[in-house]
Amino acid sequence: MPFALPAYNEPDFAALSGAPLARFEAVITPGVAPDGYHATTIFPEYFQLAPQRWIMPAQSRMDCVVVRRGDELDVVEFRRLAPGDMVCVGRRENGEDGIYVHTDPFGSIENAREKFAFRTRMTRESSFSIDYDELYDLLEFERENGFIVWVLGPAVIFDHDSREALTRLVEAGYVHGLLAGNALATHDLEAAMHSTALGQEIYTRRTAALGHYHHLDALNEVRRLGSMRAAMEHGLVKNGVMRAIHERNIPFVLAGSIRDDGPMPEVVADCYKAQDAMRNVVRQATTVMAMATQLHSIATGNMTPSYTVTGGSIRPVYFYSVDMSEFVVDKLANRGSLSARSILTNVQDFLVTTERGLRKRQH
Template sequence: IEVRPATMDSAIAVDRKKRSARAVKFFDVSKDDEIVVGHQGVRVVPVQRSTSRTDVFQFINTIIDADEPKSAVIRELGRELQHVRKTKGKIAVVGGPAIVRTGAGEHLVRLIESRYVDRLFAGSAFAVYDVERALFGTSLGMSPDLAFARGGHENHMRAINTIRESGGIATAVKKKVLTRGIMHACVLHKVDIVLTGSIRDEGPIPGVTTDVVEAQKIMREKLADVTHVLLLGTVQHSLAVASMLAPTVKTVCVDIDPSAVEKAVEHQPLQSIGLVTDVEPFLRELADCLVDAEANRADGRKK
């Protein structure tokens, strides 16, 4: 009997009548569930590595340090994502506030518009930073053009209040209160948005799941059919998502902190690539690669 889904840090519940077994988190165990105890009768089958060397994840499986070239890897990743979209795979992005603060948001929007993002996992702060940038041109009061924006420290709370007054992000888009940014693009292109809260959150804005156990359940449900995950500029959220993934899911972790990349890659040692770099140049080059390819194909069809 194969255990489905195969996830780490879980128990195995067996249903004798249905001849099935499932991985369950400890908080999901119910009275009368039959749980496997010990090792006898359990066989672990590791993920097999491909020998064809046609997959960027199969022949790299490593961390690309800050002083190493990354363009070739990003181009290969672009081709992989094109294949994923063509074969109806699912791509998830786990995003941190650094995407907004470094000015990389516009590149993520391009990926969303080109249908290379199916799910977005983030904390409440990510959404608020993006809304603040869209409404006021700042993120946490900081402007990309000015060292200090006048009155910028107030904009974070103004962004929260604007979304709360609107009734949520989707409603703000519908009312044309929110007309640009990552959240706007997600709503417009029907990307699933999974927002979870933290102890430090202001607000929170509507749509954020603040119950930790409930958030885990929602995230696991939304990750069930995901085939590829981009972990971008967020340590804690990336590790949380990585711990929920099946071993067959391919991951790319991008962070300026080498230790963050190492920790994320450890969760998927046979199916992951880690790049130690700022998230902005990574997303810019990836978006250029994919959007240019789309444009070239469109030009070819016209001719």
């Protein structure tokens, strides 16, 4: 059965007929919201601007405030607030303050459960066969109809087969945006130049002689040439994920870290500029695949609402978290990304399995 997006269920606005209009107060101090501000969630939120006229911001993210600009609403980070901005105030979310947070926009599909049952939480013991099949359906649909953002840690590069699988996923059109740190690009280029990652051969795991220099040599050479693209044009980078990304002009953001070596010239060192660049990519996302990076996954989760508006229609944003650690996926949910689905497995195996499964479907 072909994949189909779930229908959006609008709130029952008739039941909110007695609700007051949403209130807005002016910002006085730059970057400081008025007392009693309303903080956004991952869910669709409606604000009554006139009697029976409920408006939903088209683009949102959690832990921000809502600024009224005429008849439109903008979801804004605190640091962007300027004097005179009119910020929504009110902390009751069921209409009492003219604010309605819609927590079940696509209808919950829950299996009937016994009051007492085993294995009701996702763990490393869970079976994931159906998750893979559902993911294949989703990615095939999104390749043609959506925008798939991958959030990746360097572990996906440390294995020969997973690096090849990820490169093929890029080439096959399943990657529309990439968010990562300096390490992913650095070790991908190290693999292209030296067939190692952090000095260890990516297929045999043998430690190369003076291998601890390899990622530094790769960084140094790219910095000498001025960019990764220049290194590719000079023939130093003939394969890999970043080459495939560049060849297809896929947008990517490499967010800097305090522990970075080098870093690569393309790394965004200012954390707030990196956040802005990441959000510009996330705004387009309809599916997010986050794997093997706790901090980048949580950061992206904080920027990703549970919905997006495309072509005038409201649809869900799917968020997958893939990691070996239950702690990582639990922490993502604990930081507010309640809609994230987890697959607990080695990400290298996950990439190989996913690419192979999608490729088989094409034949």
